[in-house]
Amino acid sequence: MSVYFDHNATSPMDSRVLEAMLPFLQQPHGNPTSRHGLGRQARAAIEQAREQVAAIAGAHPSQVVFTSGGTEADNLAVQGMCAALAPTRIAVSVIEHPAVMKPAQAMQRRGWSLTKVPVDANGQLDMQALEQTLRQPTALLSVMVANNETGVLQDIAAVTRLARRHNTLVHTDAVQALGKIEVDFTGQGLHAMSLSAHKIGGPQGAGALILDKSLDIQPLLHGGGQEKGLRSGTENVAAIVGFGQACELAQQELAERSANMLALREVLEAGLHRLGATVFGERVERLPNTSFFAFEGIDGETLVMALDRQGYAVASGSACSSDSTDPSPVLMAMGVAPDLALGAARVSFGPGNRIEQVSGFLQTLENELLRMKRMAAIAV
Amino acid sequence: MSVRKPIYLDYSATTPVDQRVADKMIPYLTEHFGNPASRSHVFGWVAEKAVENAREQVAALVNADPKEIVWTSGATESNNLAIKGAANFYAGSKGKHIVTVTTEHKAVIDPVRELERQGFDATYLDPEPNGLVDLEKFKAALRPDTVLASVMLVNNEIGVIQDIEALGNLCRANGTMFHVDAAQATGKVDIDLEKLPVDLMSFSAHKTYGPKGIGALYVRRKPRVRLEAQMHGGGHERGFRSGTLPTHQIVGMGEAFHIAKEEMTLENARIKRLRDKLWAGLSEIEEVYLNGDLKQRVPHNLNVSFNFVEGESLIMAVKDIAVSSGSACTSASLEPSYVLRALGRSDELAHSSIRFSIGRYTTEEEIDYTIVLLKAKIGKLRELSPLWEMYQDGIDLNSVEWATH
Numbered sequence A: 001m002s003v004y005f006d007h008n009a010t011s012p013m014d015s016r017v018l019e020a021m022l023p024f025l026q027q028p029h030g031n032p033t034s035r036h037g038l039g040r041q042a043r044a045a046i047e048q049a050r051e052q053v054a055a056i057a058g059a060h061p062s063q064v065v066f067t068s069g070g071t072e073a074d075n076l077a078v079q080g081m082c083a084a085l086a087p088t089r090i091a092v093s094v095i096e097h098p099a100v101m102k103p104a105q106a107m108q109r110r111g112w113s114l115t116k117v118p119v120d121a122n123g124q125l126d127m128q129a130l131e132q133t134l135r136q137p138t139a140l141l142s143v144m145v146a147n148n149e150t151g152v153l154q155d156i157a158a159v160t161r162l163a164r165r166h167n168t169l170v171h172t173d174a175v176q177a178l179g180k181i182e183v184d185f186t187g188q189g190l191h192a193m194s195l196s197a198h199k200i201g202g203p204q205g206a207g208a209l210i211l212d213k214s215l216d217i218q219p220l221l222h223g224g225g226q227e228k229g230l231r232s233g234t235e236n237v238a239a240i241v242g243f244g245q246a247c248e249l250a251q252q253e254l255a256e257r258s259a260n261m262l263a264l265r266e267v268l269e270a271g272l273h274r275l276g277a278t279v280f281g282e283r284v285e286r287l288p289n290t291s292f293f294a295f296e297g298i299d300g301e302t303l304v305m306a307l308d309r310q311g312y313a314v315a316s317g318s319a320c321s322s323d324s325t326d327p328s329p330v331l332m333a334m335g336v337a338p339d340l341a342l343g344a345a346r347v348s349f350g351p352g353n354r355i356e357q358v359s360g361f362l363q364t365l366e367n368e369l370l371r372m373k374r375m376a377a378i379a380v
Numbered sequence B: 001m002s003v004r005k006p007i008y009l010d011y012s013a014t015t016p017v018d019q020r021v022a023d024k025m026i027p028y029l030t031e032h033f034g035n036p037a038s039r040s041h042v043f044g045w046v047a048e049k050a051v052e053n054a055r056e057q058v059a060a061l062v063n064a065d066p067k068e069i070v071w072t073s074g075a076t077e078s079n080n081l082a083i084k085g086a087a088n089f090y091a092g093s094k095g096k097h098i099v100t101v102t103t104e105h106k107a108v109i110d111p112v113r114e115l116e117r118q119g120f121d122a123t124y125l126d127p128e129p130n131g132l133v134d135l136e137k138f139k140a141a142l143r144p145d146t147v148l149a150s151v152m153l154v155n156n157e158i159g160v161i162q163d164i165e166a167l168g169n170l171c172r173a174n175g176t177m178f179h180v181d182a183a184q185a186t187g188k189v190d191i192d193l194e195k196l197p198v199d200l201m202s203f204s205a206h207k208t209y210g211p212k213g214i215g216a217l218y219v220r221r222k223p224r225v226r227l228e229a230q231m232h233g234g235g236h237e238r239g240f241r242s243g244t245l246p247t248h249q250i251v252g253m254g255e256a257f258h259i260a261k262e263e264m265t266l267e268n269a270r271i272k273r274l275r276d277k278l279w280a281g282l283s284e285i286e287e288v289y290l291n292g293d294l295k296q297r298v299p300h301n302l303n304v305s306f307n308f309v310e311g312e313s314l315i316m317a318v319k320d321i322a323v324s325s326g327s328a329c330t331s332a333s334l335e336p337s338y339v340l341r342a343l344g345r346s347d348e349l350a351h352s353s354i355r356f357s358i359g360r361y362t363t364e365e366e367i368d369y370t371i372v373l374l375k376a377k378i379g380k381l382r383e384l385s386p387l388w389e390m391y392q393d394g395i396d397l398n399s400v401e402w403a404t405h
Helices: A015-021 A037-057 A070-083 A098-108 A127-134 A156-165 A237-274 A300-309 A329-333 A355-379 B019-029 B042-061 B075-094 B106-117 B135-141 B164-174 B247-282 B311-317 B338-342 B347-351 B364-383 B386-392
Strands: A064-067 A089-093 A113-117 A140-142 A169-173 A192-196 A207-211 A290-294 A345-348 B069-072 B097-101 B121-125 B146-150 B177-181 B200-204 B215-219 B288-290 B301-306 B353-357
Touching (some): A015 A237, A037 A064, A037 A207, A037 A237, A064 A070, A070 A098, A070 A169, A089 A127, A098 A113, A098 A169, A113 A127, A127 A156, A156 A169, A237 A290, A237 A355, A300 A345, A300 A355, B019 B247, B042 B247, B069 B075, B075 B106, B075 B146, B075 B200, B075 B215, B106 B121, B121 B135, B135 B164, B164 B177, B247 B301, B247 B364, B311 B364, B347 B353
Parallel strands (some): A089 A113, A089 A140, A140 A169, B097 B146, B177 B200
Antiparallel strands (some): A064 A207, A192 A207, A290 A345, B069 B215, B200 B215, B301 B353
16 A cells, blocks of 8 residues: 555544444444434534544634534635624635635625735735735634645734734634644634544544634524534534544644654655755744645656655645646745746655655655656657 | 333434445545545545445436435535525526425425525425325415425425425426425435436435435436535535545445345335334324324334323333434424424324334334333323323313413
8 A cells, every 4th residue: 555645635544533433333323413312322422522622622612513524614614704794804815725715705706805815935924914904894814724735834823813903703724733733712812713523533524613602603504403503414423423532632642743743754854855845835834744845847746646656645736626737826825936836746744654654755756756857858 | 022222213313324334434434545536646546436436326226327416414414505506596597486395304494494584585385284295285386486496205204205206397397496305215215316307306324324424415417407506615526515525424325325225125115014013003002193194105104193191201201212202303392393283283292292213123023012112101191191081081172171370
């Protein structure tokens, strides 16, 4: 089997998470809304998971709304918060994930103005531009904690301080940050925060919106009234239990996991520099597991395919948009030249990766780069 | 009698995951964990292949084209996407009137109510006392500006099967989009979407021995049905529904529907025999009423009102069996079932009703035990009931003038 270096796309399930989930897949259990014993057991399992998710996010269990994943949490935040307000302005960072950007654009069709706040060459939010934006009435600001492609971190506490001065609500997409760095909903003064299970060793199909309950918010899904009416639909018990377990493990092991992944990345990036790579956002704080880089004159898509053939799974951009062959919008926003941006490849480590895999990867990368350059020379 | 208790007779609320389904799912939680949207490596391709295989399995059960199947997080999301998505897309060209039925699931009623708040106009038809929609009344409810009608195939509480073909033809003739909530129908009734005049149909996995948290929406391609997406993002599912696809759950739904297709004929015959036995036993008790038509009904559902018994104490008395007193999605409330009310049942009868739903793992012994249990408990509860005593004495309770406090 190949070596997996694409944990920002999705992560392998931790076997301890699977163990926690199995009873809810293999043994009879009820619908958590049912009032008989089996239903109440399922309900209790969900409430335990709610506590586990709240604990890692620095939130109270009552602030956790379970969803089908990060995309739904982002949509619920943006569409739900806006639907409860008279249309004014939404501001988002220009590098938001499509799960924030697209719902924000959808709100434009309902009479909202949308401002995309620029980032600097390192991928960090231009705070002056943000301040200028917020001087106009802005109901909602959404800024991600960590970018999925570059791993670059935003100073969320500074963002919320500024926004609160202008009475702007702040949502953050913390999907990529969770389990890799500390996230603190209460401490950072947030109004809403999106999380996902499958990026932290949990299953696909579960996520959460952490929500300041004093807010007015309209649900996205109407029906049975689950999740206090904020998210109707029978709860995905097994996945929610897995999400909770993954959060608990990630919280316990955060320091160790981060240190290990950072050590791997340092070796990787030393090697990348030796081979002449540009590493994006490397001058600023990033997630410990992510490295987004490019080589002049090398096509990223071709490189990634070649690496896959050699047994290394890496990404050329975000999985959600890896259908397209345009240069990464995140890199464009950072002012990277389109030619270089087209060469971009992303390595994202997980807790299971080891140093031998990194040295093997660097050796393979060197060989492939040589081969590709030779091919290019022949073509000319 | 030695049967394991509690006896699960709540298969319409949710079903256990079939072991064969769980076995298929687990490898996609462990070794094949890739994101099906990852196009740059083998992990992604393996996941994508599994997703497409499951799409074929789901399509096969309902005789649709796999391209007509859109994955969602469950039937609630499917219903929301179908109703809000179609109403909003076609409102400009057709109008802003919606027709639905008072006995629909909350996941249909509430999105329609939400549309009303957004300026749509809605007609909620009452069914006939047997739970079925009268075709003439339905036809009369359709207006030139009726953009969408939504009628469920199988009712979750009383199990009646609506005449979707006839209702759909009326919609076609009126140029109205027709949505059908089939969450309770898969594996219970044959569905042939090549024949049925249906534009949108909602499915759920966890009512058919698949996992919770996954469902699908059928979106007809010929003639092509369009929707306004409700969840925006990476553009998955051809833009209809963004969000990373939960591969293991999709695999589970595919396998569950595949098993349903293979086994439903035999399984339904067995289950129907158990259901009929249960009804034969229970109807020996005095003053019990079957809710919903017995013939045009799924084989596994029995909904019975026990007169002269108080609802809450009935549920407490039969705690050896896991059953539902309303639909699970509303059973947190103490309101009498709005479905039974719509059939014209009194509050008292609605309160003292039980939905028994039989399934793949129900045994004959469990049914026998249930009959004995109900006979004994109903007898005991009635001994305590002054109303029962009055009824026994021949007093017409409807003529009694109750003092108000």
